[in-house]
Amino acid sequence: MLRRKCKAAVMAQCRHCWRLYQATPSHMQTRQFKVAVIGAAGGIGQPLALLLMTNKLVTELAVHDIEPTTGFRKDLSHMDTGCQVKAYFGSDQMKTAIKGADIVMITAGMPRKPGQTRDFLFDTNAPIVAKAAALVSEHSSHALVGIITNPVNAVVAVAAEAMKKCGRYDPRRLFGVTTLDVVRAEKFIGDHMEINPRKVRIPVIGGHAGTTIVPIFSQCQPPFEGDKECIESIVKRIQTGGDEVVKAKAFKGSATLSMAYAAARFTNALMRGLKGEPGPPECAYVESDATDSPFLSTPLTFGPKGIAKNHGLPELDEREKQQLKVAVDALKKSVSKGVKYME
Numbered sequence: 001m002l003r004r005k006c007k008a009a010v011m012a013q014c015r016h017c018w019r020l021y022q023a024t025p026s027h028m029q030t031r032q033f034k035v036a037v038i039g040a041a042g043g044i045g046q047p048l049a050l051l052l053m054t055n056k057l058v059t060e061l062a063v064h065d066i067e068p069t070t071g072f073r074k075d076l077s078h079m080d081t082g083c084q085v086k087a088y089f090g091s092d093q094m095k096t097a098i099k100g101a102d103i104v105m106i107t108a109g110m111p112r113k114p115g116q117t118r119d120f121l122f123d124t125n126a127p128i129v130a131k132a133a134a135l136v137s138e139h140s141s142h143a144l145v146g147i148i149t150n151p152v153n154a155v156v157a158v159a160a161e162a163m164k165k166c167g168r169y170d171p172r173r174l175f176g177v178t179t180l181d182v183v184r185a186e187k188f189i190g191d192h193m194e195i196n197p198r199k200v201r202i203p204v205i206g207g208h209a210g211t212t213i214v215p216i217f218s219q220c221q222p223p224f225e226g227d228k229e230c231i232e233s234i235v236k237r238i239q240t241g242g243d244e245v246v247k248a249k250a251f252k253g254s255a256t257l258s259m260a261y262a263a264a265r266f267t268n269a270l271m272r273g274l275k276g277e278p279g280p281p282e283c284a285y286v287e288s289d290a291t292d293s294p295f296l297s298t299p300l301t302f303g304p305k306g307i308a309k310n311h312g313l314p315e316l317d318e319r320e321k322q323q324l325k326v327a328v329d330a331l332k333k334s335v336s337k338g339v340k341y342m343e
């Protein structure tokens, strides 16, 4: 964070009356964070950019896509928030968008259609993620990187390998974004218990596809009220939440608005960590030694260098231990696929 000195006084008009008052020139305002969104013109990218524009911790937003972003940037630039937005487009400009960013959120890539698995997207999306990760290493190696692009379970390993090739991999700074699984869990549990979903906290560990998504009902706060059948049906709904949206959108993409909401929550948690004011732990898919899977989503506390503390596995009941075992077997294969792709 930096504060530049300037004696210039700027007079501005109050929003509510005609009085003039002394305002802080924009270049004197405290710089908070630069966030770059890669794939910003897409279904997730646009609402994510909108939400980030409204976050006081974001003072510079770089929107990048292979599609033109100038019109979309112009639109955002009329918002009277303290955030300056800059547009970049085309492969060549990705590095400029990333340069100097504190956080890079990668949402570039294809979403799935009904009948496809997330893994089906690997061949298309892996090279996109590899390129973005390499550019982060080269042009903003201090940045925290959130990967939204699917299949998260495999492409996070692709990103890690791409960064290793550049000699700049720091496992504390690379995250697969699994927040939507947590958001869904909190919403479905809140609705079931007839309480505000915002009051629910539950770790969702593992990965981000089908049975690799493991919600830990035994650690739900407030304690979950419902029998075994009820837990099973909500677990199933969380694990298939993505399919539910893909089906409902009928060939018009996958979850975008709820994902943007989840990604904005995750980005905010990273920024609070960067400021040294972390909030409650958030789960994300990161390099891990908690199980045999080299990557695993577990609760994390963030700090100025990314992960300040990986809380590891929460206490699990017998059913959850079985679910985790299934998840770990599948995750090991996905991670191997990502690593092999980069060999």
Ligand SMILES: NC(=O)C1=CN([C@@H]2O[C@H](COP(=O)(O)OP(=O)(O)OC[C@H]3O[C@@H](n4cnc5c(N)ncnc54)[C@H](O)[C@@H]3O)[C@@H](O)[C@H]2O)C=CC1
Pocket (backbone or CB within 6 Å): 038, 039, 040, 041, 042, 043, 044, 045, 064, 065, 066, 067, 107, 108, 109, 110, 111, 112, 121, 125, 128, 147, 148, 149, 150, 151, 152, 177, 178, 179, 180, 181, 208, 253, 254, 255, 256, 259
């Ligand atoms: N992690 C999660 O929980 C979730 C992940 N996703 C994934 O997020 C990804 C994006 O989904 P949507 O936004 O709905 O797709 P979309 O197709 O609406 O947007 C993707 C954007 O990426 C851009 N793009 C493609 N290649 C690029 C490149 N090389 N450089 C820069 N931009 C590029 C496209 O032009 C497009 O604007 C998909 O892979 C989807 O499966 C979706 C929902 C939840």
Ligand SMILES: O=C([O-])CC(=O)C(=O)O
Pocket (backbone or CB within 6 Å): 111, 112, 118, 150, 180, 241, 242, 243, 245, 246, 254, 255
């Ligand atoms: O299901 C999809 O393809 C998109 C996604 O990851 C989700 O909504 O959880």
